[in-house]
């Protein structure tokens with residue numbers, strides 16, 4: 001389909017003005033890691049901390065988005081790429097709205113994570129590697145998916161029959177096997193304060 005008759009409209013109210021009344025610097029907190037690594041758990045804990053600090057947030061979470069916006073996408077490499085592309089575009093809109101967006105998707109490919117990074121301004125994308133060894137994820141198995149995948153009941157399961165590319169240079173590296181959920185959340189909040197996304201007070 002041609003885009004030749006579509007014209008970009010500039011808005012009167014800017015991202016900076018929207019962010020300013022929220023007293024925060026908008027960004028994407030991009031959590032990546034294996035299933036069961038703790039992306040969702042830590043992202044929820046961070047969002048609760050931010051809410052307590054009166055910050056404006058929105059959490060986009062894997063399973064929920066696949067039930068709505070991305071319903072019908074499978075776990076083939078091609079569909080995972082499209083999944084992340086759409087989430088990147090939605091995240092960009094939230095950043096434009098002045099929001100601190102938290103995303104919790106496996107997002108197994110570095111190329112797609114880099115593509116989302118390239119969608120927004122420098123410093124608006126914060127990659128958070130939830131680095132939990134697969135053995136620990138498998139022992140947690142909160143949804144019983146590893147058990148099913150080992151039995152061959154789930155094709156293309158990340159870490160077993162589908163690849164996961166660990167981030168080479170994530171801004172934040174969280175090791176959930178060595179720290180509590182609260183400590184991991186504090187690690188992220190500390191980063192946001194130190195870099196001026198939220199006020200340190």
Ligand SMILES: Nc1ncnc2c1ncn2[C@@H]1O[C@H](COP(=O)(O)OS(=O)(=O)O)[C@@H](OP(=O)(O)O)[C@H]1O
Nearest residue numbers: 035036062075080083105106107108155156157158
């Ligand atoms: N084949 C396969 N591989 C990995 N994960 C699977 C699969 N099938 C279903 N699930 C469930 O889907 C959740 C991952 O969805 P995502 O959208 O985050 O995946 S991806 O970023 O497109 O790779 C994932 O959620 P999390 O456990 O929260 O990561 C699983 O619950």
Ligand SMILES: Nc1ncnc2c1ncn2[C@@H]1O[C@H](COP(=O)(O)OP(=O)(O)O)[C@@H](O)[C@H]1O
Nearest residue numbers: 035036037038039040041140142176179180181
């Ligand atoms: N230190 C920890 N950090 C994060 N999650 C932990 C930790 N210890 C145990 N867990 C448990 O591990 C599971 C992680 O699941 P979840 O957050 O859904 O992972 P993901 O979103 O990456 O699939 C949860 O049941 C959580 O309670």
